[in-house]
Amino acid sequence: MDHSTTRSPGACDEYVDLLARSVDGVLTETERVRLDAHAASCAACRQALADQQLIRTSLSEALSLDASPAFVARVLSQLPESGRWFDRLDFRRLTWRLSPVAAGLALAAAFVVATGQPTVTDAAGPDSIPPAALSFDEVIESSDMVTLLWQAEGGQVEAGGNGEGEVIP
């Protein structure tokens, strides 16, 4: 086997994924047979397999920690006594849920203005300026703005294919 073009030292490029997953025990039967057949004739891949296994086992031991009640106590001592009501509000979700309501109100206001029916009685008399109504797009834009402002405060939205990712603080 020619290893001159291998990306990983010592191992054959086309078997890298199988070698990694092999020590995790997640190969399919077909993959297992394929890797075994190759490893039987490839000393470099056999060595790579042994290395992968060694590191996998040793790493878990090297970073093994005992449970720490002191750590738990330290975290809990930093929590607020009882969360303030506005800390518990999910503004992102509220914004999303209230957008249709806001849009509906805006459309109603636009309809009223368009039909010329006054909605606000102003002591200043007939020359008073009626309240401005937002267009549908403006309402959507402003509700998106709340989300954007919230993200600018430090919230991140996990990248996801459907745009419905979790918020990662």
Place this chain on the structure above:
Amino acid sequence: MSGPARGFPPEDADEDRDLVDRARRGDQEAFRRIVEKYERRVRGLVWGLVGDRSDAEDVAQEAFLRAFRSLSSFGGRSSFRTWLFQIALNAARTHRQSRRSRLQPEAVDPADLERAPETGSVEQGLIARDRLRRALGQLPADMREAVLLRDVEGFEYREIAELLDIPIGTVESRIFRGRARLREALAAQTIPET
């Protein structure tokens, strides 16, 4: 001594959902259970990522506090543990960026002395662990994250792909190359005289 790649039992997800719901409603006992359940894993991951044990405790604490403050924004589209570990990864990355530090040799942890290695003497076990942690510090951050999530935390490949937002093939490649580089780094290190 824990075995390799701890993993997560499937029933964990249901329990997490219940605990998160309760914690959201202000039940701090539920949040205590969450911390107790995940603190070893989060501390272990962060230790591997930031290198310094003392810093790791602070970063892990910050991760749990961030999670608590943001429970209301957790939508359940991913598993809670994935979300929590993503917060821990972000906290460790922020720490790394602020410190720009590499792993430094640490003082021997007294807890290590009490934990007997599976083979060899206590001293040999300590040396081996120290060498491995130092070797870990020489790995590029992207490989380090992938290897730790698999070999220390026991995440499945698809979960790591989700956590790191990379294709599963890239996960396999990073894990393979990360382990291979660790093996090389270990081989290159000389055993310190005692």
